[in-house]
Amino acid sequence: EAGVVQSPRYKIIEKKQPVAFWCNPISGHNTLYWYLQNLGQGPELLIRYENEEAVDDSQLPKDRFSAERLKGVDSTLKIQPAELGDSAVYLCASSLVDRTGRNEQFFGPGTRLTVL
């Protein structure tokens, strides 16, 4: 079974430029998450989708960040314009609601963003 796929793996841009990240979750997983992770910190949730609906975007800086999951499968996260403080690893994860209630999240390899 293929895991969560993310691209690109690395991105270097200058501040004020736009950037986009793509994520394809594990097949059949209805819940998709975008996280931001700084070095030495835990992941911070940006947005959570259940199918194509954003059910939790309270931590998404909506003035510059946007996300979409149009068909309830893959998703795109965009930053426009990027700021120096946006340098971080952007992680995508997916999970499946099952009978156990565990709903563990499976993570992609992440995109390491550097804003110069």
Add this chain to the structure above:
Amino acid sequence: GQNIDQPTEMTATEGAIVQINCTYQTSGFNGLFWYQQHAGEAPTFLSYNVLDGLEEKGRFSSFLSRSKGYSYLLLKELQMKDSASYLCAVRDSNYQLIWGAGTKLIIKP
């Protein structure tokens, strides 16, 4: 506010046992997770506790006490490949995962 506390860094010797503690204060409780994250890689699931007690899985065990807001991850027969960060995360009443900052475990020969 919601808070997860775990030690920043721990050091242990190859072949030994180490216990990584996690205390939490969250709005409700719907399970606690431990994830392993090697440097430069994504977190991978290790264990899940929703009821009090010990869950054992090979060399790794995880314990939960809901009344104390406390969990620990126990790693036995440490191997060099166990050098990683270990993240504690609690699912709150809104089914949102609250993450700790992680404990960096250093294994020495």
